[in-house]
Amino acid sequence: MIIEKAEVIVTSPDRNFVTLKLTTDEGHTGLGDATLNGRELAVATYLSEHIVPLLVGSDASRIEDTWQFLYRSSYWRRGPVTMASIAAVDMALWDIKGKAAGMPLYQLLGGASRRGLTAYGHASGKELPELFDSVREHLDEGYRAIRIQSGVPGLKAIYGIASQSADTFGGEARYDHEPARRGEKPVEEDWDTRAYLKHLPGVFEAVRNEFGPDIPLLHDGHHRMTPIQAAKLGKSLEPYDLFWLEDCTPAENQEALKLVRQHTTTPLAIGEIFNTVWDFKDLIRDQLIDYVRGAVTHMGGVTPLKKTMDYAALYQVKSGFHGPTDISPVGMAAQMHVGLAIHNFGMQEYMRHGAKTDEVFRQSFTWTDGLLHPGDQPGLGVELDQDEAGKYPYERAYLPYNRLADGTVHDW
Template sequence: MKITNVKVLVCRPGRNFVTVKIETDEGVYGIGDATLNGREMAVAAYLEEHIAPCLIGKDPLQIEDVWQYLFKGAYWRKGPVTMTAIGAVDMALWDIFGKVTNMPVYQLLGGKSRHGVTVYAHANGESIEEVLTNLGQFIDQGYKAVRLQCTIPNQKGTYGTLEGKKNYYELQGNRPLPPENEWCTRKYMNFIPELFKQAREQFGYDIELLHDVHSRLTPIEAAKLGKMLEPYDLMFLEDSVTADNQQGYAQIRQHTTTPLAVGEIFNTVWDAKELIETQSIDYIRTAVSHGGGITPMRKLSDFAAMHHVRMAPHGAPDLSPIATMAHLHINTWAPNFGIQEFVGFGTDEINEVFKYELNIKNGMLLPSEAPGLGVDIDEEAMKKYEYKRSYLPVSRLEDGTLWNW
């Protein structure tokens, strides 16, 4: 079997997605997610101009060798554009492998470690009352874990809340330039503990609660927040500080027992090496698409397991259903799986383009038994939804200083 063609497909069914389709001389094909939110065309060009020509004629079942060839062979290693491109190719090759062997990918990885994949939903709102109403609805639907995000009073554009009550998928593609949000650490720190206090008073301690700081704090501020949230027993505090200087997490660790999670913008195991080895975090959140695919994710999982760190992959709507299905297979296998972020089943537009089946029961996604990843695409439907340049927001302090979004 040889690779005969590599397609790079860009479409916008509500938001932009980049998809790789690898075709073979035996009629079997595989697909992968190459979406890099806000920089989609950089990955598309990398794939079309630099990777696709190198794949023609290669054996698609030599997955490890192809991965090493694309990673080491370019000399310029790592980075989000490179690793997202490699990740899409890797997913597509595992998809082909599963179809050739007539097995779901999780079986190829080593089989099931669990019956289902526990997921957490997002309960957002413009007030504590609205967040708690949404939390109650998720609990009624059977979710066992929910992330809480709330608009901070007198602050414009708080992370994680739904602007104008719009769906996540509507928030991008409608602005010519990045929107700007406002941030005030003091207002945030004085407000967020009350959100979790009321959540525990109303719903008790059986439900797992999570929160995403989105890298807005300094290490000592994050340590203070973690300590203030200890009475409310969070499953984890996500991205409490940027991980560029990884010693920051060791500083947080000295002051609080609130579990810590980070890694959604990590691209290789090297980004997480020090954090994992020093056990400065509890959950690693690298995504299959941005982290180079299934092949390195399996190695990251094994490395993290040696240091009591669990897998909790990024699962926001900037990943297509292809990455969602890939995560489902990885998480079904990974012995040290913790939890998976999950924002729902997409919109009608997305489900017209991507063909997949997700079953959720008692707050768990059940693995697909279809060969490969268990997801397909409708190329004709893709043509209806043209790419439109889009950006993530930027954040500024009240005095105008650019801050972390």
């Protein structure tokens, strides 16, 4: 199977997406997700100017060799732009291979290890009544696990609170369930770690009192704490039995997780902004984390993500793949196939895409009784409607950023 055509498609139905479409001489097509939230055009250019010329005329069946070539031949390895570009190629080649074999991707990865993927939803509220309503809505939608994000007294706008957008941004609709805002400049948010650490344990106490001890609860710290602050939070949340505490401190400093581990038994999930197994290697080997938060779109594709999880299995570390709506339906489908096949699956993040996105990307995956399944169509099970995609040109958008009360830029 020879690649005859490679197209880079940028579309913005509910938000910006970058998709690679490969077509072979036998008529098979494959899709790959290359979306890098807030930096989409950097990846689109990398693909169109540097990767596409290398693909046309090459053998679509040589997935491992192609991955190694794109990773090693560039000399400048790793990084989000490079790895998202390689990821798109890798996904598209697996999609083609599945279609050529007449099998869904998970069958090529060894077959299903479970009936479906348990997923968690994002409940949030500025205050407890609003948070409780959000939890109930997610339970009604079938979610069996819930991420809890709460407003903090004295802070106007912080990460993860769905309802704050209309108040903060003048009544505008949210940008497809995500904090990225379309516009020429990023939005500034405020932050106070001390106030957050003081407030959050009471939130979880109230949620447990309202909904009982059985629902798996999660929380995202979003890289905002120092190691000792993260340790303090993990310890203070132990009575509420979290399924995991996510991104409690910036994990570029891998030694930091040793300090957190010394002080808390709250399970830790790390790595949604990591790009390779090398970012995870020491954290897994030293058993400093419990869940791998990597995303197929940002870690170079199906090939390296599967390898990372095979390595993690040696240390009883499970998957917790990143799954917001800045992972396109193509990337989400690829992650579902990996999650269905691996033995050490833990939990899948799942946020529903908007209606326009679902028209552009026609999907076969299902959400039934709290379980995701990628479907049994050959390949990834997602098709791109290019006419529909053409209706939605790229619109500049940025993620927000944080400043402390004294004006200092803080981690977002």
